[in-house]
Amino acid sequence: MNQHVKNVTAETTDLSRRSFLVGTAATGLVLGYAGVPGVSEALAAPSNFEPSVWYSISPEGLVTVTCGKADMGQHIASTMAQIVCEELGAKWSDMRVQLASNDPKFNDPVLGAQITGGSWSTMMNFDAMSRAGAAGRIALTEAAAAAMGLPPFYKDELVVRDSVISHPKSKKQMTFADIVKSGKATKTFTADDLKAIKLKTPDQYTMIGVSVPQLDIPSKTNGTAKYGIDVMLPGMAYGKVVTPPVRFGATVKSVDDSDAKKVPGFIKAVIVDDKTQTTSGWVVAVANTYAQARKAADALKIAYDGGPNAKLSSQSLLDEAKRLQGLDDSGQYFVKDGDPNAAFGSAAKVLEAEYTTNINIHAPMEPMNATAEFKGDILHIYSGNQFATRSGAIAAGAAGIDPKFVVMHQMWLGGGFGRRLDADMMVPAVQAAKAVGKPVKVIYSRENDMTMDFSRPLTYQKVKAGVDGDGKIAAISHDVVSAWPTARWGIPDFLTPSVDQKGPLDSFTVNGSDFFYTVPNHYVRAIKNEMAHNATPSGQLRSVAPGWTFWAVESMIDEIAAATGKDPAQLRISLLDGAGKNDGGAQRLRNTLLAAMGLAGYGTKKLPKGEGMGVACVSSQERATASWTACVAHVAVAPSGAVTVKKLTVATDVGTQVHPDNIRAQVEGAALWGLSLALYEKATLKDGGIEQTNFDSYTPLRMSQMPEVAVAVIANGEKATGVGEPAVTVVAPAIGNAIFNASGARVRALPITAEAVKANMKA
Amino acid sequence: MPTLTINGRSMSVDAAHDTPLLWAIREQLQMTGTKFGCGAGLCGACTVHVNGEAVRSCQTMVGDVAGKKITTIEGLSAKGDHPLQKAWIAEQVPQCGYCQSGQIMQAAALLSKNSNPTKEEVVAHMDGNLCRCMTYSRIQKAIMRAASEMRTASASGNERRPT
Numbered sequence: 069m070n071q072h073v074k075n076v077t078a079e080t081t082d083l084s085r086r087s088f089l090v091g092t093a094a095t096g097l098v099l100g101y102a103g104v105p106g107v108s109e110a111l112a113a114p115s116n117f118e119p120s121v122w123y124s125i126s127p128e129g130l131v132t133v134t135c136g137k138a139d140m141g142q143h144i145a146s147t148m149a150q151i152v153c154e155e156l157g158a159k160w161s162d163m164r165v166q167l168a169s170n171d172p173k174f175n176d177p178v179l180g181a182q183i184t185g186g187s188w189s190t191m192m193n194f195d196a197m198s199r200a201g202a203a204g205r206i207a208l209t210e211a212a213a214a215a216m217g218l219p220p221f222y223k224d225e226l227v228v229r230d231s232v233i234s235h236p237k238s239k240k241q242m243t244f245a246d247i248v249k250s251g252k253a254t255k256t257f258t259a260d261d262l263k264a265i266k267l268k269t270p271d272q273y274t275m276i277g278v279s280v281p282q283l284d285i286p287s288k289t290n291g292t293a294k295y296g297i298d299v300m301l302p303g304m305a306y307g308k309v310v311t312p313p314v315r316f317g318a319t320v321k322s323v324d325d326s327d328a329k330k331v332p333g334f335i336k337a338v339i340v341d342d343k344t345q346t347t348s349g350w351v352v353a354v355a356n357t358y359a360q361a362r363k364a365a366d367a368l369k370i371a372y373d374g375g376p377n378a379k380l381s382s383q384s385l386l387d388e389a390k391r392l393q394g395l396d397d398s399g400q401y402f403v404k405d406g407d408p409n410a411a412f413g414s415a416a417k418v419l420e421a422e423y424t425t426n427i428n429i430h431a432p433m434e435p436m437n438a439t440a441e442f443k444g445d446i447l448h449i450y451s452g453n454q455f456a457t458r459s460g461a462i463a464a465g466a467a468g469i470d471p472k473f474v475v476m477h478q479m480w481l482g483g484g485f486g487r488r489l490d491a492d493m494m495v496p497a498v499q500a501a502k503a504v505g506k507p508v509k510v511i512y513s514r515e516n517d518m519t520m521d522f523s524r525p526l527t528y529q530k531v532k533a534g535v536d537g538d539g540k541i542a543a544i545s546h547d548v549v550s551a552w553p554t555a556r557w558g559i560p561d562f563l564t565p566s567v568d569q570k571g572p573l574d575s576f577t578v579n580g581s582d583f584f585y586t587v588p589n590h591y592v593r594a595i596k597n598e599m600a601h602n603a604t605p606s607g608q609l610r611s612v613a614p615g616w617t618f619w620a621v622e623s624m625i626d627e628i629a630a631a632t633g634k635d636p637a638q639l640r641i642s643l644l645d646g647a648g649k650n651d652g653g654a655q656r657l658r659n660t661l662l663a664a665m666g667l668a669g670y671g672t673k674k675l676p677k678g679e680g681m682g683v684a685c686v687s688s689q690e691r692a693t694a695s696w697t698a699c700v701a702h703v704a705v706a707p708s709g710a711v712t713v714k715k716l717t718v719a720t721d722v723g724t725q726v727h728p729d730n731i732r733a734q735v736e737g738a739a740l741w742g743l744s745l746a747l748y749e750k751a752t753l754k755d756g757g758i759e760q761t762n763f764d765s766y767t768p769l770r771m772s773q774m775p776e777v778a779v780a781v782i783a784n785g786e787k788a789t790g791v792g793e794p795a796v797t798v799v800a801p802a803i804g805n806a807i808f809n810a811s812g813a814r815v816r817a818l819p820i821t822a823e824a825v826k827a828n829m830k831a
Numbered sequence: 832m833p834t835l836t837i838n839g840r841s842m843s844v845d846a847a848h849d850t851p852l853l854w855a856i857r858e859q860l861q862m863t864g865t866k867f868g869c870g871a872g873l874c875g876a877c878t879v880h881v882n883g884e885a886v887r888s889c890q891t892m893v894g895d896v897a898g899k900k901i902t903t904i905e906g907l908s909a910k911g912d913h914p915l916q917k918a919w920i921a922e923q924v925p926q927c928g929y930c931q932s933g934q935i936m937q938a939a940a941l942l943s944k945n946s947n948p949t950k951e952e953v954v955a956h957m958d959g960n961l962c963r964c965m966t967y968s969r970i971q972k973a974i975m976r977a978a979s980e981m982r983t984a985s986a987s988g989n990e991r992r993p994t
Contacts, residue, residue, distance in 0.1 A: 136849070141926030141964045259910060281923070286929025288917040291864015291904035291909035295929060298863035306858075332847070359846065431870050431930040433876055433963045482929030483963045514869040580963040729923055733969070737926060740965035765871035771967040772958045 086490040090207035092257045095302045099787050108191035122200050122291030123152055124642060129231055131156065132164040136174030137193075138184035138454040139167065139284065140484030141737075142792050147190060148197055149671035150726055154210075154275035155201030155268060157228030158244065167281050170456035172477035181457040185489055185608060186689050187790020190726060195267075195724035202265045203257050208244060211253035216240045229274075231478070231595040262678035270724070270785060277731035277783075278355055282478070296479040297511060299439045300449040307352040307500040307510035308361040310368055314756035316605050317375030318349035319684025327367035328353060333360035337368055338496075338503040344465040347494045347520070348375070352500040358511055374583055377603035380757040382427065383528055384754065385600040387526035389549040390594050393429055399547070399595030400566030400573040403582050406589030408534065411543035418628055423531065423620035425818040429766055430609055434482020435517040438497035441507035442467075447474045447498065451508075452487040458557065462491035465500040485711040485741075486608035515761040522607025523751060524756070525600055526553035527577075529620040534589075539632045541643065544624070548617060550577045552596050566594070569666030579690050580614035580797065582728050583621055584654040585643035605754060610741055611793035614688035615800075617753050619818060622684040623803030626808060636805060637683045644685075653687060653694055656721050660782060661685045661698040667780050668700035675810075679704045679714070682767075688794035694783075696721035697794040699739070701802035706810040709826030713743060713775040718795050720779070723786035734791045735779045742799025744769035750819045833893045834859075838906025847987050848894025853877045855904060864932045865903035868961070875934035875960030878933035879903045885940035907939060914984070917940055918977035926964035934960050938974045945979045948974070 123133040133152050135145035153163050168174035168182070175181055178192040200746040205228055212233040213223050218240075227234050234241035247253050257265075270276070287293035312318035327336045333356035340350040349372055353365035392398045412418050436801040439449035440463070442598055447467050453459045456476045466469040493510060500508040512520070529551040534543040553573035554562045563572035573594040581592040600606070609615065625643070629636035644650070644658040661683065665671070670681055685698035718739050725731055748767050753759045760766035799820055809816050813828035834843045837851075842860040856879070858864050865888055868876030869979060872887040879888045880902040888988065915935050918924075925931045935958070941956045945969065948956070953974050956980045973974075 141928065142928070245907070279923075281920070284928070285913070285920055285923055285925050288925035288931050289916045289935065291862070291932050293861070293928055295866075297867065298857075300861060301864075357846070357850075357858050358852060359850045359858075431963060433866070433874065433961065435867065450963070481927060483927045485963070514871065514874075733923065733926060733966070736968065737965040740967070744965070762871050763869050767964060768961060768963060769925070769967075770958050770961065771970070773952050774965075774967045777968065 069653070069724040082793040090204060090253060109298070111578035119453060123204070125248050126246055127244055127245060129162055129248065130164055131158045131162050132166055134166050134168045136168040136176065136182050137189045138452065138478065138479035138481055138484060138488065140452070140454070141486065143186070143284060143650055143727070143735060144189045145284045147191060147726055147730070149283060150275055150522060151194055151197040151428055152201040154273060155198050155232070156204045157270050159230040160233050160275070160280050161672055162282060167478035170460045170474070175457070182693060183489070184454045184484070185328060185486060186693065187695065187793045188693060189790070190258065190788045191693060191790055199262050199265055200269050202267060203262060206265070207255040208247050208255045210248065210255065211247050212242045213250060214249055215242060220637050221325060227290065251632045259369035269343045271583050273683050276723050277728065278492055282730065284431070287780060293480050295482045295504050296439070296450060296452040297434055297437045297482065298481065299509060301439060301441055301507040301554060304357060304507040304509055305354050305504055306358040306361045306494060307498050307508045308358065308365040309372060309510060309512055309516050310353060310365045311516050312375050313348035314349070314372070314378050316348050317377040317521065317756070319375060319810065320349050320351060320727070321371040323351055324369040327369065328364040331355065331364040331367055333361055334364040335376045339403070339497050339498045340496050341376055342466065342495050344462050344495060346462060347495050349450055350496055350512060352496045352498050354504050354508060362513070374756060380599065380603045380753060380756050382753045383395060385527060385551060385603065385776045386424065388599040389597050392597060393530050393547045393549050395526065396519050399593040400570040401568040401591060402566065402573060402575065402578045402594045403592035404567045404600065406543070408543035408545040408589040408591050411589040412532065414474070416537045417535040417631060418532065419473050419624070419631055420432040420530070421624060422817045423525070423529045423623060423626060425527045425616045425619060427526050427604060428489035428609055428745055428749050429518050429751050430485045430607070431518060431521070431766060432483025432485055432487055434491040435514055436512040437507040437510060438493040439507060440494070441500060442499040442502035444471055447448055449474060449494060449497070450477045450479060451493060452479040453491070454481070454484050454486070454489060458559070459491035459494055461768045463494040463498050467502060485610040486612065487522065489608050492520065492631045514763070517566045518761050518766055519758040521758070522605055523555070524554065524609035525604060529616065531620050533624055533628055534626060537633055539634065541628060544587050545591040546581050546620065547595060548578050548581060548595045549595040550616070551601040551604060551643040552577055553606040553608055553612065555596070557603070576612045578613055578617060579688065580688060581621060582691050584650045584657050584687050586645050586647045586650055586654070587643070603756060610738070611688055611796040614686060614797040615745065618684065618686045618688070618797045619800050622686070623804050623816065626682070626756065626805040627814065630808070635671070637661065637670060640683065640685060644778055647728040653696070655697070656696045657685050657687055658697045660721045662720045663780050663782060664698040664700045666704065666716050667719060668717035668777055678706065678810055680806045680808070680810030682802045682807070683811055684798045684801035684805060686794060686798045688734045688788065688797045693790065695789040695791065697798050699802040701799065701806040703806040703809055703810055705813070705825060709822035709824070709829065711747065711803070711807060711812070711822065713747070713826060714741065715776040715778065716799060717778045718780070718798065719782060720791065721782040721784060721793060722789050722791055723784065725781060725783040725787040728781065731777050731781050731791050734775050735781070735795045738793060738795035739777055739799055740769055742796045743775070743803070745796070745818065746800035746803050748773065809829060833897050835893070835896065835901055836898065837901040838903060844893060846893050848892060849955055850893045851889050851895055852879070852891040852896055853888040856888060862903055862905050866929055866932055868930065874930070875937055876930050876933040878936040878960065880936060880940060883940065885937045885941060904936060907935065912940065912975040914980045915942065915973065918973040918980065920977060922969045922973040924966050924969040924973050926966055930960065930962045934962065935971055940972070942981060945986070946978050948978060
């Protein structure tokens with residue numbers, strides 16, 4: 069029996085009440101928190117121990133850190149190992165990582181669930197991983213002192229470095245391996261002991277801040293890294309999903325498999341009965357090989373009822389959004405400071421603008437897949453997934469069993485970007501495995517993957533700004549209309565109470581609009597577009613709401629600057645005065661803006677005709693977990709409206725750098741995502757279905773489209789922030805503002821097209 | 832049953848002649864370093880070499896490559912130490928890593944013919960390979976580093992050494 073219990077609702081694992089155990093098990097030294105199911109049992113019965121606690125040290129001295137986070141290219145497993153390594157005093161080449169199962173003992177210590185997103189991992193795990201590393205060092209040091217025959221007060225004379233504990237005075241030393249083999253390193257830390265551990269100060273760091281070689285990279289250069297799609301189980305069959313022409317709401321009327329039966333290797337067509345309502349109208353063609361499953365899928369003749377969304381298009385969703393925005397009683401308030409409506413009445417100037425973004429598709433390079441195997445009471449799922457806690461529950465729902473009987477085997481993720489927070493792939497895999505009585509690996513075709521994406525929703529925003537007689541921004545009211553990606557999960561803890569007490573709202577549609585600018589009268593209304601919510605079930609796409617809210621806010625700030633004759637960067641600096649609730653954050657954001665301006669040479673040179681620079685600065689992601697990022701975009705605009713991005717300069721304040729090179733890689737990747745979303749990626753809905761099916765019609769940035777990207781990382785000693793997402797959100801408005809400065813054309817719709825630029829140029 | 836000459840070994844695969852090479856490699860031969868990305872020759876994740884040329888294995892049928900010399904990422908070098916693989920580690924290129932086998936195989940075909948490519952030649956040669964993590968600048972740097980190493984190695988290989 070496994071011990072997976074109660075893993076549907078996010079619960080806080082309160083480490084403040086738990087002891088940390090260091091003990092000897094059959095496989096070496098194990099270290100983890102007590103009171104979390106599994107750890108104390110493991111220590112009590114070492115022969116049954118699975119090395120799946122936070123970390124373990126083998127008799128050979130190898131330190132294996134178990135990562136409860138999904139690693140989708142952000143190298144978070146390696147980062148977790150680096151944080152442990154710093155305090156433990158191990159040698160980097162002794163460090164190893166493994167990926168955790170969905171056992172609650174690997175839940176995030178802050179979030180109380182296994183979920184990876186929000187650029188949260190480093191900031192929320194830094195302290196706990198540091199203390200775990202330090203506790204291990206203390207236990208090893210005490211054991212070494214005893215073994216060396218030193219009295220306890222000589223402990224402070226021991227030096228721990230590169231997995232060796234040495235006592236320079238007596239010239240004695242022991243390796244971690246020696247100590248583990250001695251079996252003497254056993255210690256329990258109470259919660260108070262743990263809290264009392266004095267962690268290293270930054271001047272003592274030897275690992276944090278060093279760009280050590282990422283532990284996962286060699287396996288990603290020789291084909292040995294195993295992703296979900298690479299899982300092979302004995303006796304396994306393969307499934308190809310057949311998805312309906314409508315994104316959501318269709319049902320299968322009939323399946324004719326007479327032609328599929330002629331395909332060699334065909335096993336069965338399984339109609340998915342999805343009680344979790346994650347999918348609708350799906351069929352799985354199961355065969356001995358995937359190539360056969362694809363052929364069989366093509367041979368199935370399926371009749372559908374298109375359902376209630378079968379006539380909808382992007383235009384219908386946009387029209388509905390505009391209708392909802394026009395109603396006074398729509399939505400709920402996310403921000404309600406002062407009284408913008410009164411302020412508009414006395415304003416010297418009022419500006420109004422609509423900003424839109426189209427549907428965007430995650431399209432990670434590894435298409436969605438999952439492998440399901442029923443073994444006795446237990447359902448085993450093999451899949452790279454960002455939200456094991458919920459995905460396990462969805463798999464259980466698809467199987468009709470209790471979630472405690474589901475074991476999720478984590479794999480490397482061939483891209484996540486938020487797509488693998490969703491669990492749709494579990495459903496066909498589980499039901500196919502159940503129907504054919506053998507393990508089944510379901511792999512989406514690229515066409516399935518694109519047309520059934522939990523996409524970034526189509527958004528419509530209306531921003532109204534009032535400027536007083538002195539040219540100061542007196543009021544902003546901001547309406548955000550979209551599908552609600554997080555509300556779809558049905559987990560109340562992920563929703564936010566509205567300030568007007570009209571019930572919870574999905575803050576993952578409005579985050580970012582609660583900016584750090586000082587604006588005395590400020591409303592933000594979150595309006596759910598129910599039609600879009602039903603027709604295009606949306607998801608979390610890298611950076612989520614700040615990807616559209618800052619498009620609106622940062623474009624409007626420039627529009628105000630233009631209307632009042634101010635330099636847009638100087639206007640931002642004046643708004644970032646750090647008054648009241650903005651104290652701290654505003655100043656940090658101002659500093660990143662200044663850094664980006666300096667690095668880009670903003671305002672220092674006259675640009676040729678048709679070229680311009682634009683700025684934007686963002687506090688992505690949530691206000692409570694903000695990072696500080698600014699961008700200067702340098703563009704050239706041709707008379708045809710065609711835009712060439714010459715350079716993106718991005719500055720980001722990360723507080724503390726764990727791995728400087730990785731931060732640069734993440735920020736550059738995120739900035740190029742921002743560029744791709746700004747200029748190249750657009751999906752559209754027609755007759756209820758997503759029209760783009762592959763990389764010929766949905767076209768992420770390619771190498772030839774890459775501009776020069778300059779990144780400045782500010783490490784000012786504050787706590788480590790997340791870096792995987794914020795740079796996505798800052799790029800589109802910086803480009804839009806640069807286009808205006810280059811050509812006079814104000815664009816308000818993403819992606820930006822040459823036609824829109826040309827149409828908005830002043831004649 | 833078609834027989835494939837792959838990474839220097841001759842192996843028969845239980846697959847129809849019109850089976851894409853990609854799936855025969857991955858499933859029949861259980862070499863999973865070659866990746867499925869789009870199934871339409873649009874992304875390059877499945878790139879392998881056939882007689883030294885980079886091809887998309889999702890668009891290449893098993894029946895068409897019998898008797899030809901196929902190389903996958905697993906066979907590019909004996910110990911994962913092709914100059915490109917070393918350069919990929921030195922430049923810390925991969926993020927998620929999923930497209931990188933295809934990127935490396937695509938780049939290897941370029942360097943086998945042109946060990947001194949310009950940046951423009953690299954971009955033109957690599958533009959069919961998508962990287963959703965957008966590691967493009969590091970891919971470029973790694974290709975240039977590997978090219979430089981290959982030139983140095985071949986120059987020193989030509990030197991006369993005292994015996």
